[in-house]
Amino acid sequence: EDQVTQSPEALRLQEGESSSLNCSYTVSGLRGLFWYRQDPGKGPEFLFTLYSAGEEKEKERLKATLTKKESFLHITAPKPEDSATYLCAVQFMNSGYSTLTFGKGTMLLVSP
Amino acid sequence: SQTIHQWPATLVQPVGSPLSLECTVEGTSNPNLYWYRQAAGRGLQLLFYSVGIGQISSEVPQNLSASRPQDRQFILSSKKLLLSDSGFYLCAWTPLGASYEQYFGPGTRLTVT
Numbered sequence: 001e002d003q004v005t006q007s008p009e010a011l012r013l014q015e016g017e018s019s020s021l022n023c024s025y026t027v028s029g030l031r032g033l034f035w036y037r038q039d040p041g042k043g044p045e046f047l048f049t050l051y052s053a054g055e056e057k058e059k060e061r062l063k064a065t066l067t068k069k070e071s072f073l074h075i076t077a078p079k080p081e082d083s084a085t086y087l088c089a090v091q092f093m094n095s096g097y098s099t100l101t102f103g104k105g106t107m108l109l110v111s112p
Numbered sequence: 113s114q115t116i117h118q119w120p121a122t123l124v125q126p127v128g129s130p131l132s133l134e135c136t137v138e139g140t141s142n143p144n145l146y147w148y149r150q151a152a153g154r155g156l157q158l159l160f161y162s163v164g165i166g167q168i169s170s171e172v173p174q175n176l177s178a179s180r181p182q183d184r185q186f187i188l189s190s191k192k193l194l195l196s197d198s199g200f201y202l203c204a205w206t207p208l209g210a211s212y213e214q215y216f217g218p219g220t221r222l223t224v225t
Contacts, residue, residue, distance in 0.1 A: 031212065034214075036216075041200075042219065043219045046213050046214070099161060099171075100212075102156040103155055104153075
């Protein structure tokens with residue numbers, strides 16, 4: 001069964017302390033991998049789409065990378081406003097109409 | 113630009129009562145529309161999706177139903193709520209011809225008492 005696993009479940013960083021979040025997937029074929037940011041009580045906010053191994057996308061302090069079996073979301077010199085839950089989602093080749101399978105997320109807390 | 117709306121923002125309903133949640137999208141035509149539920153400590157669970165008016169696909173058997181009476185309107189309903197229906201309900205859309213990313217609405221927090 002196709003599935004998506006995110007690690008760690010929670011991560012606490014000091015401001016300026018860089019780190020990475022992981023999203024691994026077991027899949028029969030990948031159509032796309034997506035990263036979202038979700039603040040408490042709000043809907044997920046789209047960040048990046050990755051399609052093929054070796055691809056990278058950047059936005060401010062965030063950089064997403066993709067290999068054949070996992071993706072990393074690198075956070076460089078994080079600030080307290082980066083605190084949120086980061087969700088990874090995958091669209092598999094055998095899923096219909098852009099349906100996505102989500103991981104459970106990584107809750108990031110950045111302390112000043 | 114495109115905008116997605118959901119209402120109500122919060123809802124407290126007793127067990128056995130009916131439910132109607134509404135989602136509308138502005139600024140696009142023929143979107144794919146999705147309903148998700150997010151329970152505490154769990155990931156987003158896809159409930160329904162729709163590729164056009166009157167076309168609904170269900171991902172999870174349950175006491176919920178969905179309808180799409182207009183191109184940019186998606187409704188989630190129940191005749192009798194269960195305690196297990198509590199959660200954060202999210203509507204999402206994919207633009208026609210887009211590279212599959214979905215854009216989410218602000219969500220509805222439902223508490224069944």
